[in-house]
Amino acid sequence: MAVYTEVSDEALRAFLGDYDIGGLIAFRGIAEGVENSNYALRTTGGDFVLTLYEKRVDRAELPYFLGLMEHLAARGLACPTPVRGRDGQALRDLAGRPAAICTFLEGVWPRRVRPEHMAPLGLALARLHAAGADFVGRRPNALGPAGWAPLLEACRSRGDEVQPGLMAQLEAQHAAILAAWPGALPVGQIHADLFPDNVFFLPDAEGRPRVSGVIDFYFACTDLLAYDIAVCLNAWCFEPDGGFNLTKARAMLAAYQTIRPLDPAEAAALPVLCRGAALRFLLTRLFDWTHTPADALVTRKDPLEYLRKLRFFAQVETAGAIGA
């Protein structure tokens, strides 16, 4: 996956001619990533990742994403750093697609999340939020509360094929979440998609995992900082059997708060933010499930995984029950 657009060698060489990163040594498609085409690129100047932005990405938003990554990297966050060409531009065209070269990050994403990953994750997320505080770009969260009604509408005709009665449940949850959605919480630049495959780890000198890099900022936006925590609680704290691992949640939240303590309103809002995050991933998965041709190349992720998470968070009464 994640190679939707093939790049001819001539086009690649011409493209690299616009950069000062040396000559081409190797070029391989990367299997990871779903939205864009990614290539591992090695030149005499080092290792890079070349991304071709595919149709789901709005070209007008790329300067926000690339600018944010450059800003965060300049403040010491280990994230892909866009490489500027000789003309000073980081964004150009290749094979009919917007394209950019970023630095390569070392590390391995955890195929199985262990409790020891959670404190480093919390620290990395808080550092990301702190480093983004003075970034001037703004991007609304297209998949935030305002984006859910259109997604629901788009899923309505076929959603119940996935599970009878699903759409009625989602309509009810949607209304309840919107009614309880917090208004006045701290806002900043958030990653908004910080799943395990977007966080690389390497062992420190004692063999404990530390975060070596955070990747894939193409859902990043300007929204409630605590929503990023809610995404992580969804993405990192459920066991394969569906159980919520409170130990993992507490470890992440405690580490996060050593850098940015949550204010009481943020902590109190975590349960509904978690419900919103669960609904967001449920809806995009359901959209893909009902709109992707069955023979397409993309993996269709199970929407019902997030229905179970949504139900779990809907019965949570206090933030303490999910680690805050």
Added chain:
Amino acid sequence: MAVYTEVSDEALRAFLGDYDIGGLIAFRGIAEGVENSNYALRTTGGDFVLTLYEKRVDRAELPYFLGLMEHLAARGLACPTPVRGRDGQALRDLAGRPAAICTFLEGVWPRRVRPEHMAPLGLALARLHAAGADFVGRRPNALGPAGWAPLLEACRSRGDEVQPGLMAQLEAQHAAILAAWPGALPVGQIHADLFPDNVFFLPDAEGRPRVSGVIDFYFACTDLLAYDIAVCLNAWCFEPDGGFNLTKARAMLAAYQTIRPLDPAEAAALPVLCRGAALRFLLTRLFDWTHTPADALVTRKDPLEYLRKLRFFAQVETAGAIGA
């Protein structure tokens, strides 16, 4: 694609503990390759490719493949070299699959084949044949003439769904090819799948392409050496519009023969070997097309591309018409 089996970090670290190649630095799925799961692996000792052999590969055959690669590399061919662990073994188990680590090869495979690629290709193929001459392993070509009848049988019930009348054409071609198949030509170790995505190139000092590596030996076998040439004529010499590029064929064959001249019987047999190679790729594609669930993750390649090639080669009267 080409990541069918996920490897947990713990399992990967334990696996690497059996080698003297240093500590884990990075680990990414590679999008290329269809049969197996491939990962780009970086350790403090260098860059490698980790392959997990999936269900199409017979474990009993892996020692032949790995032994051949080691043999060819020892004779100077740029191909993946299996890395032996501390116990001297190159083949072990990971995540429930047979697995091996090989060296990483620099270079880029040509997304668009140019005439300048063909002489280096011919030289690389002849060198592969020469380097394999004293390898003692033997593996029958499972997709050679003896393998076609079972494939035809397996495609019979649904093959005509791809094109009405297809199976009758293939039966006729199959009979004609078997009747004309040469018996007593030089035999050796052949790659048997030398498509452009299995040959890496880098520019030489003058900017001309040279072969920097040949990969994916998992169809390699002991068969007619000239059959490998026939595979390349199928895989490298047709233009996107379906036309056969005689200039490319001649360049490859001339370069090949500077190292291993074809004997007259081999040259004369090339047209039927090309028909056989076209039938082989047609049949495996047709098998995949008719046996792969429509929603599977693998790309189903068009079988009819090889019907057009088969028809082209069927009307060739002399080897000179295809470059020999």
